[in-house]
Amino acid sequence: MVTAESTSEPEREPEAESAVETARAQLERAAAHLDVDDGIIERLRHPDSVYQVAIPLKRDSGTTEILTGYRAHHDDVRGPYKGGIRYHPDVSEEECVALSMWMTWKCGVMNLPFGGAKGGIVVDPKDLSETEEERLTRRLAEELRPVIGPMKDIPAPDMGTNPQMMAWFMDAYSMQEGETQPGIVTGKPPAVGGSEGREEAPGRSVGIIAEKAIEHYGWDITDTTVAVQGFGSVGAYAARYLDDHGASVVAVSDVDGAIYDPDGLDTNDVEDHDARPGMVSGYDAPEQLTNAELLELDVDVLIPAAIGNVLTADNANDVQADMIVEGANGPTTSRADSVFEQREIPVVPDILANAGGVTVSYFEWLQNTNRRAWSLERVHDELETEMLQAWNAVRTEYEARDVTWRDAAYIVSLKRIAEAHDARGLWP
Numbered sequence: 493m494v495t496a497e498s499t500s501e502p503e504r505e506p507e508a509e510s511a512v513e514t515a516r517a518q519l520e521r522a523a524a525h526l527d528v529d530d531g532i533i534e535r536l537r538h539p540d541s542v543y544q545v546a547i548p549l550k551r552d553s554g555t556t557e558i559l560t561g562y563r564a565h566h567d568d569v570r571g572p573y574k575g576g577i578r579y580h581p582d583v584s585e586e587e588c589v590a591l592s593m594w595m596t597w598k599c600g601v602m603n604l605p606f607g608g609a610k611g612g613i614v615v616d617p618k619d620l621s622e623t624e625e626e627r628l629t630r631r632l633a634e635e636l637r638p639v640i641g642p643m644k645d646i647p648a649p650d651m652g653t654n655p656q657m658m659a660w661f662m663d664a665y666s667m668q669e670g671e672t673q674p675g676i677v678t679g680k681p682p683a684v685g686g687s688e689g690r691e692e693a694p695g696r697s698v699g700i701i702a703e704k705a706i707e708h709y710g711w712d713i714t715d716t717t718v719a720v721q722g723f724g725s726v727g728a729y730a731a732r733y734l735d736d737h738g739a740s741v742v743a744v745s746d747v748d749g750a751i752y753d754p755d756g757l758d759t760n761d762v763e764d765h766d767a768r769p770g771m772v773s774g775y776d777a778p779e780q781l782t783n784a785e786l787l788e789l790d791v792d793v794l795i796p797a798a799i800g801n802v803l804t805a806d807n808a809n810d811v812q813a814d815m816i817v818e819g820a821n822g823p824t825t826s827r828a829d830s831v832f833e834q835r836e837i838p839v840v841p842d843i844l845a846n847a848g849g850v851t852v853s854y855f856e857w858l859q860n861t862n863r864r865a866w867s868l869e870r871v872h873d874e875l876e877t878e879m880l881q882a883w884n885a886v887r888t889e890y891e892a893r894d895v896t897w898r899d900a901a902y903i904v905s906l907k908r909i910a911e912a913h914d915a916r917g918l919w920p
């Protein structure tokens with residue numbers, strides 16, 4: 493006999509795929525298409541090293557707190573480690589490792605002479621005054637000194653960090669070295685050797701790649717609707733780029749929620765995270781939505797550009813967008829990816845779409861090395877050239893092998909990285 497109890501739906505646990513599990517599953521899928529030594533793949537499943545630091549922060553109130561920081565180095569076979577520093581309460585060793593892996597693939601797909609790193613501090617930046625931010629960032633630069641350097645590991649901004657913090661970081665490192673070392677960090681303000689165009693670069697590249705994908709599917713950008721989760725360095729510039737190029741950006745969000753206008757928002761009128769964090773959800777728009785509702789809007793292009801793991805097995809079947817372009821790092825779990833593949837919803841991956849940030853960081857590092865500053869126009873032109881080259885390389889694999897866009901981007905990158913490992917040797 494079937495009892496009421498046995499027929500009731502078992503409560504489903506939310507999907508709990510970790511960022512490292514996602515990153516490894518993505519690597520293994522791509523590796524299956526290539527003839528790469530198993531030893532190299534096994535090596536690339538792990539970071540080279542992870543450095544953990546305890547950072548004393550003297551609060552304005554006079555009390556001292558000990559915060560935890562990490563710097564994960566994934567691979568440097570093609571050049572110095574490169575990747576951002578994140579200030580966020582959810583930072584963990586595991587997350588830094590996954591993010592460092594994505595940096596390796598990102599630099600590979602862009603053909604940049606860098607490897608992958610990522611770091612962060614477990615802290616809510618909204619709880620820090622400006623003087624606390626400065627003390628914390630200077631101390632981080634001192635703590636990380638043994639593992640960073642302009643030819644060794646070059647940090648940059650990520651979630652919760654900004655150009656001013658990069659200037660403090662550069663100053664603290666330079667004071668320890670006894671000489672000005674602008675090339676220790678990228679994403680600085682132009683006054684201290686930062687590149688014009690770095691701040692908007694990751695969002696701009698998301699816009700450039702989304703435009704190419706729209707063109708690839710034969711859509712008209714002026715008939716394309718877009719929803720963007722997150723309105724910071726990546727989300728705001730991506731939304732504004734697409735808005736300026738004729739798309740209708742109908743929804744954007746911050747941590748507290750989303751705003752929606754079916755006729756299209758004026759994205760230049762909405763204040764972004766850098767201008768004033770948390771202002772999006774307070775904007776006077778026709779409708780307010782939750783972040784979860786934004787992800788399920790019936791739009792042409794969905795751009796998750798805030799945190800990781802937002803598209804999971806739990807909501808992938810409810811996503812109504814016709815295409816996803818990843819602005820954030822790791823917004824899609826591998827199980828959600830499988831659902832999208834089955835539903836024939838293309839997912840243009842983070843390692844290609846948001847790679848404009850590290851690409852302009854590379855330009856900044858070149859400018860620092862040569863002590864020359866490039867014009868904004870030159871940065872924009874060279875970024876566009878690099879993004880189109882990467883897009884063409886990925887599209888070639890996508891069409892030749894009949895794989896997903898993510899697999900295609902990984903294949904481009906992994907080929908280059910495996911070839912470098914092979915050439916440097918030590919593989920049986």
Ligand SMILES: NC(=O)C1=CN([C@@H]2O[C@H](COP(=O)(O)OP(=O)(O)OC[C@H]3O[C@@H](n4cnc5c(N)ncnc54)[C@H](OP(=O)(O)O)[C@@H]3O)[C@@H](O)[C@H]2O)C=CC1
Nearest residue numbers: 651652694722723724725726746747769770798820821849
């Ligand atoms: N900065 C860079 O150079 C690059 C960043 N990335 C990636 O892009 C993503 C965003 O980074 P970035 O734009 O720099 O970050 P920012 O700190 O500049 O902005 C983050 C935005 O996301 C919102 N947000 C934060 N938490 C949540 C949440 N739980 N749900 C919804 N929205 C949220 C913030 O809202 P609020 O304003 O309320 O805080 C803010 O609008 C990250 O995954 C990062 O790794 C990728 C390439 C380069």
Ligand SMILES: O=C(O)CCC(=O)C(=O)O
Nearest residue numbers: 575576648650849850853
């Ligand atoms: O500019 C950089 O070096 C890295 C930016 C970054 O952290 C990222 O692309 O995720």
